[in-house]
Amino acid sequence: MSKLFVMDHPLIKHKITMLRSKETSVKDFRELAYEISLLMGYEATKDLTLEEIDVETPLVKTKGYAIEKQVAIVPILRAGLGMVDAFTSLIPAAKVGHIGLYRDHETLQPVEYYCKLPTDIEKRQVLVTDPMLATGGSAAAAIQFIKDRGAKKIKLVCLIGAPEGIKAVQDAHPDVDIYVGALDEKLNENGYIVPGLGDAGDRLFGTL
Ligand code: PRP
Ligand code: URA
Numbered sequence: 001m002s003k004l005f006v007m008d009h010p011l012i013k014h015k016i017t018m019l020r021s022k023e024t025s026v027k028d029f030r031e032l033a034y035e036i037s038l039l040m041g042y043e044a045t046k047d048l049t050l051e052e053i054d055v056e057t058p059l060v061k062t063k064g065y066a067i068e069k070q071v072a073i074v075p076i077l078r079a080g081l082g083m084v085d086a087f088t089s090l091i092p093a094a095k096v097g098h099i100g101l102y103r104d105h106e107t108l109q110p111v112e113y114y115c116k117l118p119t120d121i122e123k124r125q126v127l128v129t130d131p132m133l134a135t136g137g138s139a140a141a142a143i144q145f146i147k148d149r150g151a152k153k154i155k156l157v158c159l160i161g162a163p164e165g166i167k168a169v170q171d172a173h174p175d176v177d178i179y180v181g182a183l184d185e186k187l188n189e190n191g192y193i194v195p196g197l198g199d200a201g202d203r204l205f206g207t208l
Contacts, residue, residue: 037086122150136168
């Protein structure tokens with residue numbers, strides 16, 4: 001069964017509160033999304049397996065570690081892009097795939113318009129990023145596309161999640177662990193997360 005990790009770190013709580021505020025500028029929103037993603041990336045990579053390697057310090061030869069399984073970061077366009085730089089700062093050797101999906105405003109159903117993934121995706125630990133997990137339609141569809149292309153180990157990392165979206169992803173993909181910076185109360189009648197932060201893509205890219 002999929003595990004749900006809700007972040008409990010004071011820095012994350014503080015920064016998510018700033019992210020929510022309607023007074024937060026586009027510049028600050030981007031910086032906060034980066035900083036929260038960095039902190040969440042630390043949590044989401046805690047179980048990466050290590051191999052022992054040799055390393056030579058200026059003094060002696062000793063044993064060290066290298067990450068064994070390679071990583072792929074897959075943002076769901078557009079808003080997932082706002083989390084990528086933080087993850088590639090943590091794991092510079094990670095490859096980055098992209099999945100383009102948008103939610104049809106009438107039906108709330110995800111519509112795919114782009115998909116380009118690393119060719120060796122089946123060997124990689126995949127970290128799917130999207131700031132918002134609302135109905136879960138976009139994340140569940142993105143995960144299915146990634147599985148269809150061979151990926152076997154996938155985690156989903158979102159800044160804010162609604163209970164409805166978490167359940168939808170867990171039902172569709174019980175093998176995928178979910179990390180959320182905050183677990184919000186509900187969705188409103190337009191499928192927006194409440195209290196949420198509004199439209200993450202618009203706030204990141206200034207298209208309000
Ligand atoms: C937002 C968000 C998620 C999706 C969440 O993207 O970034 O991808 O909605 O909603 P869901 O869980 O109900 O599917 P949006 O469709 O607004 O596209 P954008 O990132 O291009 O703005
Ligand atoms: N997408 C967003 O950007 N915000 C929401 O609250 C729900 C979906």
